[in-house]
Amino acid sequence: xxxxxxxxxxxxxxxxxxxxxxxxxxxxxxxxxxxxxxxxxxxxxxxxxxxxxxxxxxxxxxxxxxxxxxxxxxxxxxxxxxxxxxxxxxxxxxxxxxx
Amino acid sequence: xxxxxxxxxxxxxxxxxxxxxxxxxxxxxxxxxxxxxxxxxxxxxxxxxxxxxxxxxxxxxxxxxxxxxxxxxxxxxxxxxxxxxxxxxxxxxxxxxxx
Numbered sequence: 233x234x235x236x237x238x239x240x241x242x243x244x245x246x247x248x249x250x251x252x253x254x255x256x257x258x259x260x261x262x263x264x265x266x267x268x269x270x271x272x273x274x275x276x277x278x279x280x281x282x283x284x285x286x287x288x289x290x291x292x293x294x295x296x297x298x299x300x301x302x303x304x305x306x307x308x309x310x311x312x313x314x315x316x317x318x319x320x321x322x323x324x325x326x327x328x329x330x331x
Numbered sequence: 332x333x334x335x336x337x338x339x340x341x342x343x344x345x346x347x348x349x350x351x352x353x354x355x356x357x358x359x360x361x362x363x364x365x366x367x368x369x370x371x372x373x374x375x376x377x378x379x380x381x382x383x384x385x386x387x388x389x390x391x392x393x394x395x396x397x398x399x400x401x402x403x404x405x406x407x408x409x410x411x412x413x414x415x416x417x418x419x420x421x422x423x424x425x426x427x428x429x430x
Binding site for chain 2: 236239240280284296301305308309
């Protein structure tokens with residue numbers, strides 16, 4: 233059962249955007265002014281990206297952060313549904329919380 | 332111009348869920364097994380929550396992470412529109428970050 237680690241899904245979403253643009257890690261890392269190794273680790277879900285670095289990476293990818301987070305939310309939802317029944321999974325339908 | 336710091340919007344979303352349940356920082360921090368001070372800093376956007384801690388906090392709040400990320404995405408979109416008048420535009424604030 234796959235654990236729900238946000239950094240992995242966030243990394244996936246960032247990589248998908250980069251690949252979709254046919255761009256290299258080197259190109260995006262230069263543009264975002266982060267090291268290639270760091271960007272690679274973020275994409276593989278091995279490193280948590282700080283808010284500032286995430287903003288830089290999204291700017292380099294020319295994608296609004298809202299779009300990345302929407303995508304991560306979708307990925308999380310799929311994983312939550314797949315994990316349903318697993319005691320370590322997130323509760324699935326307890327979303328109805330008063331604001 | 333409001334800076335788009337994900338940790339601030341994430342903290343807001345977590346706090347909104349906690350307050351909506353009428354629960355205290357102490358209650359949620361005990362349930363999530365994180366220190367009260369840490370949870371408070373996360374809610375105020377002063378600390379980045381690791382993926383593992385975020386998962387624990389969401390479990391303690393009985394809210395799926397997908398729901399929190401959907402909410403953060405909405406908050407980001409509002410901020411992006413406020414900052415640029417265009418939801419597809421890039422966050423204007425460029426952050427100088429060393430890798």
